[in-house]
Amino acid sequence: MELTKNITLGVYLPGKSKIHNLDPRTKILAVTLIIILLLLSRSYVAFAFSAIFIGALVIISGIPAGYALRGLKPMLPVLVIMWFFQLFLFKSPGATVYFNWWIFEATAAGLHMGNLIILRVLFLFIVTTFLTLTTSVVNLTDGLESLLKPLRMIGLPSQELVMTLVIALRFVLILAEELEKIMKAQMARGVAFDRGNFIQKTKKIFPVFLPLFIGAFKRAEELIVAMDARSYTGGKGRTKMKTLQMSNADFSAAAIMLIYSGIIITTIIFTPPMI
Amino acid sequence: MKFLIKTNSLTHCYRSGTKDEVKALDNVSMEIHQGEILAITGQNGSGKSTLARHFNALLLPSKGEVSVKGLSTSNKQNIPLIRKIIGMVFQNPDNQLVTSLVEEDIAFGPENLGLPQPEIIERVNWALHTMGLQELRRENPHSLSEGQKQKVAIAGVLAMKPECIILDEPTAHLDPRGRREVLESILQLNREENITIVLLTHFMNEVIHCDRMLVMDNGSIKIAGSPCDLFQNGENLKKSGLELPVASKIAEGLRQEGFNIKPNIINMEDLVESICQLK
Numbered sequence: 351m352e353l354t355k356n357i358t359l360g361v362y363l364p365g366k367s368k369i370h371n372l373d374p375r376t377k378i379l380a381v382t383l384i385i386i387l388l389l390l391s392r393s394y395v396a397f398a399f400s401a402i403f404i405g406a407l408v409i410i411s412g413i414p415a416g417y418a419l420r421g422l423k424p425m426l427p428v429l430v431i432m433w434f435f436q437l438f439l440f441k442s443p444g445a446t447v448y449f450n451w452w453i454f455e456a457t458a459a460g461l462h463m464g465n466l467i468i469l470r471v472l473f474l475f476i477v478t479t480f481l482t483l484t485t486s487v488v489n490l491t492d493g494l495e496s497l498l499k500p501l502r503m504i505g506l507p508s509q510e511l512v513m514t515l516v517i518a519l520r521f522v523l524i525l526a527e528e529l530e531k532i533m534k535a536q537m538a539r540g541v542a543f544d545r546g547n548f549i550q551k552t553k554k555i556f557p558v559f560l561p562l563f564i565g566a567f568k569r570a571e572e573l574i575v576a577m578d579a580r581s582y583t584g585g586k587g588r589t590k591m592k593t594l595q596m597s598n599a600d601f602s603a604a605a606i607m608l609i610y611s612g613i614i615i616t617t618i619i620f621t622p623p624m625i
Numbered sequence: 626m627k628f629l630i631k632t633n634s635l636t637h638c639y640r641s642g643t644k645d646e647v648k649a650l651d652n653v654s655m656e657i658h659q660g661e662i663l664a665i666t667g668q669n670g671s672g673k674s675t676l677a678r679h680f681n682a683l684l685l686p687s688k689g690e691v692s693v694k695g696l697s698t699s700n701k702q703n704i705p706l707i708r709k710i711i712g713m714v715f716q717n718p719d720n721q722l723v724t725s726l727v728e729e730d731i732a733f734g735p736e737n738l739g740l741p742q743p744e745i746i747e748r749v750n751w752a753l754h755t756m757g758l759q760e761l762r763r764e765n766p767h768s769l770s771e772g773q774k775q776k777v778a779i780a781g782v783l784a785m786k787p788e789c790i791i792l793d794e795p796t797a798h799l800d801p802r803g804r805r806e807v808l809e810s811i812l813q814l815n816r817e818e819n820i821t822i823v824l825l826t827h828f829m830n831e832v833i834h835c836d837r838m839l840v841m842d843n844g845s846i847k848i849a850g851s852p853c854d855l856f857q858n859g860e861n862l863k864k865s866g867l868e869l870p871v872a873s874k875i876a877e878g879l880r881q882e883g884f885n886i887k888p889n890i891i892n893m894e895d896l897v898e899s900i901c902q903l904k
Contacts, residue, residue: 488726513723520725523767569720576721579681579713580781581705581737591732591745 362486368599369411369484374493376600380607381481387614388473392623396614397469403610404476411484421479422472429468436464442625462624491516496594502585509585517573525566532561629789629821630657630680630711635689637675649675651844652689657789662815662822664832664852667841668866673825676841677791680823681711709738712782716794718766718774727769727777728753728762734785752784755818756810772803776810783814789821790814796828808834829856829870833891840865856891872896 391397408418442459449456491512498508543554637650649672657663665673678684679691682698693710696703715721724730731752735745753759756776766774775795782790796804808831814820832838832852840848842865856873876890887899
């Protein structure tokens with residue numbers, strides 16, 4: 351019953367590496383670029399290059415490789431099922447057939463499609479985890495706010511959206527703790543959450559979530575009053591204690607990203623796709 | 626005498642105009658002096674929170690008037706200035722901290738005021754220093770004790786450089802140690818920074834440190850005066866559902882048993898001294 355221990359949202363490993371010290375905006379933009387390139391990649395060669403690049407980043411950051419991969423464990427069964435789905439159900443006329451039974455047909459096209467999807471999910475996961483491992487939540491939201499600022503011109507309330515995110519991140523832990531308290535209180539009165547079949551278990555969840563939601567609304571109301579008392583009137587007219595500053599390292603990082611993008615785009619054009 | 630806050634026949638009704646109308650404040654006229662520590666006590670539902678929320682225009686009067694340094698809260702244009710003069714700290718620290726980093730949370734108020742960056746940094750440093758929180762500036766409030774969280778909340782208000790801080794039962798959620806720490810910082814703010822303090826509390830052991838106290842009951846002020854005087858007339862307080870501080874209770878009991886105990890005893894030190902002089 352230790353819910354707060356299982357929450358790994360925004361886990362950050364403090365460090366002093368070159369990657370940790372980059373401006374969060376550089377990191378957010380770089381990760382976005384890597385994600386776009388990953389989604390465009392369709393050849394094994396392109397993924398191999400990305401693997402080398404991301405591996406190098408992880409080594410520079412000094413984060414233990416096991417740590418970067420740890421979060422994958424609960425996803426593993428889903429990935430395996432996805433792979434089998436693609437292998438047996440993806441059909442492409444003229445592809446080599448390895449195996450055939452009833453409606454299941456394992457083809458070369460299915461195999462490659464499965465590999466492609468697994469590689470993409472795997473790499474996306476590692477890259478985004480890498481971002482949160484090397485960037486604190488506060489830096490991330492600051493970077494996001496700064497990057498989204500120009501969108502104010504087209505009417506997007508970017509500062510308010512980021513403030514919402516900041517508050518949400520703060521309350522995740524508080525609400526997890528509250529959920530734990532409610533469940534323990536009910537266990538003390540004889541509710542056994544781990545007993546019964548699926549439907550019986552599901553029924554027990556409702557009496558837990560109702561007080562949690564009511565509690566959350568009460569907290570929200572109190573928070574609004576407190577923010578009001580501290581003169582919050584939305585993003586307009588607000589200044590910031592910290593302003594982000596690009597350094598030489600950020601320009602080097604941009605140059606490296608440019609070279610990497612060039613290599614990946616060249617491989618995408620000149621190497622044969624998986625399917 | 627300069628009044629910082631003044632209410633004039635203040636009446637407040639919740640859900641006014643409907644049939645569940647509740648009169649939370651009834652014709653309250655009072656003033657708060659610059660530089661004092663005022664305690665407002667009373668049972669739950671006596672209207673003390675409602676009254677306090679009028680001081681910085683979180684609530685507006687149904688009838689009557691509230692003015693802060695001569696500025697009426699009913700005039701919308703005054704509200705930003707009033708909120709700058711009067712800061713407010715609430716009961717539950719978890720529900721008033723906004724960000725996941727102590728120093729960022731303290732900067733929240735000054736940022737809202739639109740101050741230039743160097744001034745925000747200076748104020749945050751000053752507030753951290755004044756509340757003794759320098760070591761915790763890079764922490765997540767979640768990892769702090771309740772008392773420390775409440776001190777962060779006070780520092781967040783302090784960084785806005787208010788003339789007066791209203792504290793709405795700031796120690797109700799705390800353990801005895803946290804309670805003592807928070808009370809000490811509040812008293813220190815009054816002493817060293819000359820900030821007017823309005824303390825809403827249930828704890829008579831906190832009231833004894835205040836210059837003046839008001840007892841609220843049923844939406845109006847029943848008793849007002851210095852804690853020392855009021856605790857002599859224990860009967861009046863009991864009628865409003867309040868208890869005497871421990872030292873006064875013991876002194877009262879000893880007097881009834883025929884011991885010669887000095888009048889005006891409200892804290893332990895005086896009681897001990899008086900008992901030692903017996904014999």
